Amino acid sequence: MSGATTAVPGSVMRLRELAHSAAGAAAVRAAALLGLPEAVGETPASAAELASAVGADEGALVRLLRALTAYGVFADGGDGTFAHTAESRLLREDAEHSIKYNVLWATEPWTWELWPHLDEAVRTGKSVFPSLHGEEFFAHLHARAPQSAEVFDKAMTQSSQLSARAIADHLDLTGADSVADIAGGQGLVLATLLERNPGLHGTLLDLPEVVARPDARLGEGGSLAARARLLPGDCLREIPVAADVYLFKNILEWDDASTVTALRNAAAAASPGARVLVIENLVDGSPEMRFTTAMDLLLLLNVGGKKHTGEGLAALMERAGLRMSGVRPVNSYLHVFESTVPD
Numbered sequence: 001m002s003g004a005t006t007a008v009p010g011s012v013m014r015l016r017e018l019a020h021s022a023a024g025a026a027a028v029r030a031a032a033l034l035g036l037p038e039a040v041g042e043t044p045a046s047a048a049e050l051a052s053a054v055g056a057d058e059g060a061l062v063r064l065l066r067a068l069t070a071y072g073v074f075a076d077g078g079d080g081t082f083a084h085t086a087e088s089r090l091l092r093e094d095a096e097h098s099i100k101y102n103v104l105w106a107t108e109p110w111t112w113e114l115w116p117h118l119d120e121a122v123r124t125g126k127s128v129f130p131s132l133h134g135e136e137f138f139a140h141l142h143a144r145a146p147q148s149a150e151v152f153d154k155a156m157t158q159s160s161q162l163s164a165r166a167i168a169d170h171l172d173l174t175g176a177d178s179v180a181d182i183a184g185g186q187g188l189v190l191a192t193l194l195e196r197n198p199g200l201h202g203t204l205l206d207l208p209e210v211v212a213r214p215d216a217r218l219g220e221g222g223s224l225a226a227r228a229r230l231l232p233g234d235c236l237r238e239i240p241v242a243a244d245v246y247l248f249k250n251i252l253e254w255d256d257a258s259t260v261t262a263l264r265n266a267a268a269a270a271s272p273g274a275r276v277l278v279i280e281n282l283v284d285g286s287p288e289m290r291f292t293t294a295m296d297l298l299l300l301l302n303v304g305g306k307k308h309t310g311e312g313l314a315a316l317m318e319r320a321g322l323r324m325s326g327v328r329p330v331n332s333y334l335h336v337f338e339s340t341v342p343d
């Protein structure tokens with residue numbers, strides 16, 4: 001090549017990269033599905049070794065690794081070898097803060113079907129899921145995509161692993177005898193709270209398919225089973241549990257009417273003075289706006305829901321008849337909205 005080169009403006013590159021960002025999502029999903037993060041050990045491995053370990057075409061695998069290294073997922077040793085980075089280690093299932101299932105969940109086949117309909121969802125303000133699949137998202141998942149539902153449960157558990165200790169450090173449950181974790185997934189947060197507060201009893205309410213696969217400590221024979229109750233149910237219909245503290249973590253992400261219904265259902269079951277704590281990452285309080293706003297759009301597409309602003313969430317809690325008593329950060333990205341059930 002010869003002659004002067006004209007630099008492509010940064011804005012052109014940024015917009016092109018944005019338009020092709022599905023390739024990054026696909027690459028990170030492929031790495032996880034191929035088992036590449038497990039195949040790369042503590043010392044750099046050659047492409048040939050990796051291709052043989054994961055059963056891939058070497059030339060194509062080099063291209064995948066090249067794409068991933070451009071995102072900082074794996075490092076190119078420059079001599080035909082590839083090594084782990086902090087990001088690629090998080091894709092290992094055995095990593096301390098693994099987010100492998102978060103990555104798989106965010107890139108499940110159903111997400112690829114939804115994104116092209118974003119303009120339609122923005123026009124209507126409604127989920128496109130029922131018109132595409134003839135049923136609501138969670139019903140569809142449990143009835144027709146049980147493997148995807150399992151990925152979802154594991155993803156939620158991995159997300160909670162990142163914050164459960166901070167939540168237990170943060171929540172002062174002195175004086176409380178009972179806590180109900182509403183839509184608490186497999187119960188990692190509840191188990192952490194019960195371990196931290198030896199006198200506390202807890203109820204885990206979630207959909208039947210989810211409470212059927214609880215955290216091992218809460219299930220039959222588990223170390224906390226004597227203080228735990230597993231309650232299959234639908235919190236949008238009823239929350240049939242009396243507790244001193246009701247916890248809603250990363251669940252009030254439906255349309256506003258459903259969010260208010262869930263909170264009202266808790267208030268209806270509670271005695272005056274019971275605490276209702278909502279833990280969320282916010283679209284106006286997150287240092288990770290690209291992540292939070294992406295989640296916000298995905299929630300619009302799949303359940304017609306949203307991530308909240310701090311003001312918006314507090315307003316919904318008040319609309320449900322709760323008395324707000326404060327908002328505090330739990331860590332760099334989660335906030336706890338504290339309220340009580342009035343007399």
Ligand SMILES: C[S@@+](CC[C@H](N)C(=O)[O-])C[C@H]1O[C@@H](n2cnc3c(N)ncnc32)[C@H](O)[C@@H]1O
Binds near residue numbers: 233
């Ligand atoms: C985003 S996850 C959050 C799980 C958990 N609170 C956490 O932070 O790890 C949402 C949870 O809500 C549950 N869920 C969805 N709709 C529900 C409903 N109507 N009643 C009870 N649980 C529901 C799902 O099964 C899932 O476990």
